Amino acid sequence: MIILSILAMTCLVFLSRYLFLEPRLPLRLSPGVQKLLSYSSPAVLTAIWAPIVFTHDSQLNTSVSNPYLWAAVLAGIIAWKTNNVLLTTVVSMAVFLVLNLVVWG
Structure with a gap:
């Protein structure tokens, strides 16, 4: 169960980073969301x-x-x-x- 949790968290972190860092994907954040994330x-x-x-x-x-x-x-x-x-x-x-x-x- 622990290994499954670690693998699930690894996939979640990788996918969340990949979606925002891959330049070929059409996902773009609005300026308001970018400003909001600058406070994180x-x-x-x-x-x-x-x-x-x-x-x-x-x-x-x-x-x-x-x-x-x-x-x-x-x-x-x-x-x-x-x-x-x-x-x-x-x-x-x-x-x-x-x-x-x-x-x-």
Whole structure:
């Protein structure tokens, strides 16, 4: 049963990607739908990072001793000012490591 589920999910993902990426198929999305889909990536990423940053042991954690919060704020500022993904990632990870191990470790 598990193998069947995995194969069914594989087929579903492949077909959904193939329908939109194959240039010879006549399927085109309207500009309204394209604009609506442009919000899906930020929404999914927010759903991933927000619980990591703001919760600890199933409790809301917005204290000043939260290294996740400090690193996330710094990453947001660096990304906004520089538009450099690599710099944002490396600096925010380094700040998180220093805060987690040295300051509040």
